[in-house]
Amino acid sequence: MNAAQAAAYLDRIGAAPPASPTVAALRELHLRHLRTVPFENLSVHLGEEIVLTEERLLDKVVGARRGGFCYELNGAFGALLTALGFGVALLAARVYGEEGRLGIPYDHLALRVRTGDGGDWLADVGFGALSHFPLAFREREEQVEPGGTFRIVPADPDAAGVRGAGAGAGAEGVDLDVVRDGRRQYRxxxxxxxxxxxxxxxxxxxTSPASHFMRSLVCSRLTEDGGRITLGGRTLTTTGPDGTREVEELGSDEEVLAVYRDRFGIAPGCVPTVRNPLGSG
Known part of the structure; x- marks a missing residue:
């Protein structure tokens, strides 16, 4: 990513160029990204190809002012952080699903970020709803922040039928579980x-009929007050910072497109519809 691309990305999320790659700068960038770049899977249902190269991600997130899902959002954010002088590693994760079962390998992409003033951080702007700020990667006690109470703990060797990594949490190759409010989110x-x-x-x-992204539409972002706004098909859900929810069913295509435009900054050419609503082939 060159300087002009980095400047355009910062403008996209409403952030000033940080003077240095500090923890404070990382926290600011993380929060602004969650507020401005939506977690969305519209490409899956609009027939748009998802290409995991830096240039294509920048074209989508910055050039087209779209969002994406984890691979796109954290892939693009990681490229920005690298350009700004942070040390960035892409990490693979498997998401806990129904009955505590783990998803496929490379189910999720998260970031391990090293700042110039010391410390490693788990940054994740592509999980939908998770922490508002990066989490201390090596901290094993509770980390309380606006998104909930989090812990990063050694993976349970008996959980989900997948062998854990044993002692030495935080070393290379060791599996860790990210826990939010007592519930394991991903390994x-x-x-x-x-x-x-x-x-x-x-x-x-x-592409898989078994993927939940194929069976539903989602467009979601953090709001400025710490709540969340989510458009799932024609259902608009506004969640307050205290957890209260307001649900509205949108009627016309014009209403749906207006929400995409006014609340998420997205202008799809038509109202997206779910390609595989029943999860069948």
Whole structure:
């Protein structure tokens, strides 16, 4: 990413160029990204190809002012952080689903970020709803922040039928579980990966009838007051910072397109519809 591309990205999220790659700068960038770049899977249902290269991600997130899902959002954000002088490693994770079962390999992409003033941080702007700020990667006690109470703990060797990594949490190759409010969210590998390693995961999530991204539409972002706004098909849900929810069913196509435009900054050419609503082939 060159200087002009980095400047355009910062403008996209409404951030000033940080003077240095500090923890404070990372927190600011993380929060602004969550507020301005929506988590969305519209490409899956609009027939748009998902290409995991830096240039294509920048074209989508910055040039087209779109959002994306984890591979796109964290892939693009990681490229920005690298350009700004942070040390960035792409990490693979498997998401806990129904009955505590783990998803496919390369199910999720998260970031391990090293700041210039010391410390490693788990940054994730592509999980939908998670922490508002980066989490201290090596901290094993509770981390309380606006998104909930979090812990990063050694993976349970008996959980989900997948062998854990044993002692030495935080070392290369050791699996860790990210826990939010007492519930395991995903199992994280500590080994760094390349963006191209996630192509198979992105392909599965955008084509498999078993993928929840194929069975539903979502467009969601953090709001300025710490709540969340989510458009799922024609259902608009506004969640306050205290957890209260307001649900509105949108009627006309014009109403749906107006919400995409006015609340998410997205202008799809038509109202997206779910390609595979029943999860069948």
């Amino acid at each position: 994280l590998e500590s080994r760094p990966r390349a963006l191209g390693d996630f192509v198979s995961g992105a392909w599965w999530h955008s």
